[in-house]
Amino acid sequence: MSEKITALDLPQGELSDATRAYFAKCEEKLGLVPNVLRAYAFDEKKLRAFTDTYNDLMLGESGLSKLEREMIAVVVSSINHCYYCLTAHGAAVRQLSGDPALGEMMVMNFRAADLTEKQRAMLEFAVKLTEQPAKIVEADREALRKVGFDDRDIWDIASTAAFFNMSNRVAAAIDMRPNAEYHAMAR
């Protein structure tokens, strides 16, 4: 960890036992501690709020599969050209789908992918919410219901797309660097 993981110089105190344990679990399950967690660790309250939100959103119960949530993450990050999130979540799409090209398509242009009509509607909603949030109207929600999403699914699509609009901007603002390991994963 000699390299800087953000452009900011934030004094890093001693990690608490809880955080150390959490990082050890990351290491064990993912093979690494995502740099985003190290970036937030200068303030454990912020770290915990972030992981609570993230874990519920991306790993909790949902009508969307984990892969679909990762697809939304990458498509939003593609619009925002977020180096951190495209790297980390692009790897996740490759891993969860077992399809390296699918990960690339989400990073580059999801319209190149051979998706179901339902997935396509989900991603187009995420695109509009990212690019023109002020122009979302009832017809946009209806389009999601029409292809089979229920209102709880709409909440999850919205929350996931919205979360990465936040995350992309935190990463951009502080030049957050992804772990080098992501690049080679699941190619």
Added chain:
Amino acid sequence: MSEKITALDLPQGELSDATRAYFAKCEEKLGLVPNVLRAYAFDEKKLRAFTDTYNDLMLGESGLSKLEREMIAVVVSSINHCYYCLTAHGAAVRQLSGDPALGEMMVMNFRAADLTEKQRAMLEFAVKLTEQPAKIVEADREALRKVGFDDRDIWDIASTAAFFNMSNRVAAAIDMRPNAEYHAMAR
């Protein structure tokens, strides 16, 4: 609470004692339970992750005053034309500043306001982060340092602007309605 506060139909279970107590405290301190909390309350885990993030960000310790954080909230929401956040946080700017016109300026165009050079730099960073996150470079961070912000302040500016880019999009996606009380507050 007979009116719908979002466009989604999400089954609302019994609130836990903890949430009931939290809402009672809101009522006492703010005179209302912000509708955003009622909107998240269909799932208490999501509600807690949201309030933990929000309270740390907007009420926790920071080199930025509460008013400055609210100014960022409103300026970001103005770009995204978010009815919920402009209403609720516009009221907060009016209240914290005791200057109704300042609240209106943040909602309409912050460039009309008579701000310090430091505040102006803070808001211009928030604008660029909102409109063109991919184009943030070191020079943008340097501009903040030059007017007197330290790296922890930059984190807080970035996190606040990023958070409302999320929040604006959740609100837009589900047509979240602000409490009617906000409109008349602190005029």
Added chain:
Amino acid sequence: MSEKITALDLPQGELSDATRAYFAKCEEKLGLVPNVLRAYAFDEKKLRAFTDTYNDLMLGESGLSKLEREMIAVVVSSINHCYYCLTAHGAAVRQLSGDPALGEMMVMNFRAADLTEKQRAMLEFAVKLTEQPAKIVEADREALRKVGFDDRDIWDIASTAAFFNMSNRVAAAIDMRPNAEYHAMAR
């Protein structure tokens, strides 16, 4: 009137009797002389051309109600983030409708408002004309006719939206400041 109402330093001569009488009538009917009139008063020919255009457009006979014309004014000004016009015409919407929240919605995002299909079509036309005038085609006019507007109404919608695209830019260019009284009106 000690404060500057624009960023320009334009020598203000003696007002003519006619203009003085006009301003007295404003004072009597509106409780103030709108700063836009004071701004134009450095040249009475320009002032008269402006008021002739404005009064015909906003107060003259039309298939659109005065409230509807004010709604167009505010929606256009919201896109252009015009502090002067949002303040003055936001107040007018609150006053004419007797609904403070409606004024706020026009300022923030008219899509949040519970409008008739006809009003929505009228405002969507104003938005497109503001954002992408080059892309207006016959189908856009047809959409207005379909919800019940006749060709004279289309002229009025177009003229009103176009006028505020002018007015917003004059105000932006010279940093025109609205009268402080508007903020508290009809809340």
Added chain:
Amino acid sequence: MSEKITALDLPQGELSDATRAYFAKCEEKLGLVPNVLRAYAFDEKKLRAFTDTYNDLMLGESGLSKLEREMIAVVVSSINHCYYCLTAHGAAVRQLSGDPALGEMMVMNFRAADLTEKQRAMLEFAVKLTEQPAKIVEADREALRKVGFDDRDIWDIASTAAFFNMSNRVAAAIDMRPNAEYHAMAR
């Protein structure tokens, strides 16, 4: 005059003597009655408000030459891709300058023209005011003062650019057609 000059069907009453005289004067001085005047003539009050504004702005006293005002007109209309105004005012630039290529450059891309620094600053201000009115700040006015414009000139630059942002939109909204004669003028 058998061809329609706008897409709207507006009942045209008998013209008043004053208007008939005005049109005769146009015919005499310009060789034609500009279609924009015929378009407004369905309501003589609107016609008069329009011509009063237009004549003061484009023909009245100003620190800007008539050619410079026409250059602003065309540059704004180029951004808005307004067929009517580009045709009519492009002809005016060709005529007033005696330089057909200059007219074309204003229509196509004024940055190709060999202008004075002062004219370039004037046109860049008009461009920013057209594209991003909300972002005009004191520094933009200062840039005009620095190249030699006084505050009255700034008013005129602003008013002219703003006026064509109106005019372009009226023309776009109703598909106003320029007189065929303009195309061949001053080539």
Added chain:
Amino acid sequence: MSEKITALDLPQGELSDATRAYFAKCEEKLGLVPNVLRAYAFDEKKLRAFTDTYNDLMLGESGLSKLEREMIAVVVSSINHCYYCLTAHGAAVRQLSGDPALGEMMVMNFRAADLTEKQRAMLEFAVKLTEQPAKIVEADREALRKVGFDDRDIWDIASTAAFFNMSNRVAAAIDMRPNAEYHAMAR
């Protein structure tokens, strides 16, 4: 040829006999050697690659008429505000159509022109491909097929629109100046 035709200072060697012959042929057929050819002539390999591409595209066999290809050229150049291409290809539209106003409409706003449904679809495809290439989907190709274009025509529409997106940018980057003769042609 004393005036510079680009902003770059590129050493121009002796022209080969083949190029001299080619330029003589241009002179004979067009009355001029297009400056774009002189601009590329500093390197004959580049010149030949350019003319081979250009001549096949614009003069070769195609389901699109030469006029239609020129219309695409001008419409794309209008979006990109390319002075060189609008001048040269605007003249070509005037010449091939024998309709000076049509050339102007393509330069200014093709939506003002009275086109067939098929031509309109062709140009709308060129516009979308220019403005938002990432958003082209199968439905856009289907729209072309529906009005009667076959897949080879789609190739030609796409290639022509794409080519001028290249050419416009070469011209913009080096400030390429069109031959003065174009302005007066076919008026």
Added chain:
Amino acid sequence: MSEKITALDLPQGELSDATRAYFAKCEEKLGLVPNVLRAYAFDEKKLRAFTDTYNDLMLGESGLSKLEREMIAVVVSSINHCYYCLTAHGAAVRQLSGDPALGEMMVMNFRAADLTEKQRAMLEFAVKLTEQPAKIVEADREALRKVGFDDRDIWDIASTAAFFNMSNRVAAAIDMRPNAEYHAMAR
């Protein structure tokens, strides 16, 4: 080659001996025949014009290294979200640089990369030329000269950026699919 490589159905005749030899050489040197060549092969004249242009541009003599030209290719394609070009030229950046992460940065956001000032200026010029060609002015060329590029280099930067603005649009228009082999190359 059973899968379609574009969305168009273009009758593919017998390849000439020359083209067959060229494809064999590709196979030998690159391990594959790039699908873009197969896409153009329905018309050998178009294929040859394309390869002549491409080979001169990307492989010919230049003050820019091959890697730098590929970096421009990828950065332009990132703005245009071109799946084909990002895949093929992203692989080229990884290969030529021996730095897989560099390839990813060009695809995702080149601003994350640790580049020389000269390379950064080169890519910022390519970005502006892609996004706002009409706004390129002499100052933009001067910025390139200032970091050490000569006028011939500027030609090459411009031509490369412009070429991919063409190529991205051909690929988008016909849904061109990259060879699957690119994804795993040089990871």
